[in-house]
Amino acid sequence: MVKKILSIAFCVLVLLFIYSPILLLVVYSFTDATVIGQWTGFSFKLYADLFRDSEIMEILFNTIWLALVAAALSTILGTAGAIGIFYSKKKFAAPVKGVSQIPVINAEIVTAISLALLFSMVALYRTYFSLIVGHMVLCTPFVVLSVLPKLKQMDPNVYEAALDLGASPSKALFKVVIPQIFSGILAGFMLSITLSLDDYIITAFTKPRTFDTISTYVYNAVKNGTNSSTPALRALSALIFVVMIAAVLVFNLRARKSKEERK
16 A cells, blocks of 8 residues: 555656646746746736737747648658568668667757758758758657557558459558558657657757747747747747647547447
């Protein structure tokens, strides 16, 4: 009994340590005080200021479209790569799989500097192309990691069986293989969106000078300390946190429901 209580208490302490800064932002998003720590009364003023601020709305739109485009392209490339690795011979698949995971274990600052140097050599530095490719380099390995386990759970002979029954290679891929690994593809897509929304380092090194995402805008606002919209960023952070929690809950509930239906 004591061991169970201690384990629960330890889990609670860890969760508090992780989420207390975010919860602090959420709490102080409901007061119009300019400094966190000062409570001037319950208010939705920061949320109203947030939606009236055209600059923040434009930056929010930039962040969302960048995340969706990068996630979609990364999911396509990562899924194709995972399928290629799975159906390749072991002597070829093992090194390719290892190389594909270098961006995962590599320091992000090294990846960002390498991309900046590469794009500056080919006169594509600080363009939308360099920005999207940078986010794809970040996200694609995680898609491969999400899809490969689903491929390993699948019977490796179903593709050949579909070909033997008269299906074309493309039809066998989209009608047989893709449906069986779709949950892994969806997980990779969601993870890519999260990584893209969260990224600052690669974005800062590859984005056009007139383009900002939430991460770069918040960093500059906090660094300068003179931006009048800085308090409204607390409301934006609270909304992002709530939306992400809701998305995770919906995704997990749907996954659990589909698992129960298969039983």
